[in-house]
Amino acid sequence: MTESMAIPTANEPDLEALKGFNRQFVTGVTVVSTMDEGHARGLAVNAYCSISFDPPLVMVCIQRTSSTWPALFAATHLGVNVLSNQQQPVVSVFASKHPDKFSQIDWKPGPHGSPLIPGSAALLEAEIRERFQAKTHTIFLCRVRHAEVADVAPMVYKAGKFYDGADLTEL
Numbered sequence: 001m002t003e004s005m006a007i008p009t010a011n012e013p014d015l016e017a018l019k020g021f022n023r024q025f026v027t028g029v030t031v032v033s034t035m036d037e038g039h040a041r042g043l044a045v046n047a048y049c050s051i052s053f054d055p056p057l058v059m060v061c062i063q064r065t066s067s068t069w070p071a072l073f074a075a076t077h078l079g080v081n082v083l084s085n086q087q088q089p090v091v092s093v094f095a096s097k098h099p100d101k102f103s104q105i106d107w108k109p110g111p112h113g114s115p116l117i118p119g120s121a122a123l124l125e126a127e128i129r130e131r132f133q134a135k136t137h138t139i140f141l142c143r144v145r146h147a148e149v150a151d152v153a154p155m156v157y158k159a160g161k162f163y164d165g166a167d168l169t170e171l
Contacts, residue, residue: 023159031094032060033079033107033115036071040102040115043068044094046157047137048080056144058126061137067097069138075128078142079114082122084152085164090117091155111146121154121165123147 033042047061060080062069072078083090093104107115110125117123126142153166 026156026158028165029083029091029155029157029162030060031079031081031083031090031117031120032062032068032072033081033102033117034068034072034075034077035109035113035115036074039100040107041068041071042079042081042094042101042115044091051141056147057129058124058142058144060140060142061134062140063137065136067099072128072140073131073138077110077112077114077125077127077145078140079110079116080124080126081117081120083117083155084119084121084150085155085166086152087117087119087155088162090119091162116148119152120150121152122149 027046028048030045030048031042032045033040035041043062043066045060045062049059051057051059058080060078062072090105093101098104102115105117107117110116112125112127114125116125124144125146126144128140128142130141132139132141153164156163156165
């Protein structure tokens with residue numbers, strides 16, 4: 001039997017219950033990247049979602065207090081790098097506050113200039129079409145312009161831990 005967390009009011013959920021809910025969601029690990037006046041910028045993001053194939057649309061959510069947010073908000077294109085099970089050191093770099101994260105890793109420009117990280121499980125570059133303000137975050141709605149997939153397993157994230165996506169077993 002599992003314990004349920006009570007929601008104390010009808011208007012707002014209990015913050016600890018909401019955090020517990022989010023910890024149960026398994027997600028991929030991405031680095032969202034862009035160029036800013038000739039400098040590559042990026043951050044680790046787990047709020048990525050495919051929206052449609054026709055047209056090919058994706059979205060990412062970026063916290064407005066992120067040091068990368070101003071560059072993304074001003075950009076016309078962004079990159080989404082789905083990290084592989086071999087790239088845990090890359091996650092550490094992009095989850096940090098280091099001012100020049102791309103100085104620590106190899107990268108290549110995508111067709112529209114967005115920084116793409118070799119060795120990733122998948123890469124895409126997208127044109128930013130819309131920016132929606134959602135309190136503490138901005139939702140970037142993007143049209144995919146380029147995509148690559150490698151024959152390597154992705155990294156996955158749950159409850160503060162990283163896992164090898166190759167070991168997923170079918171239920």
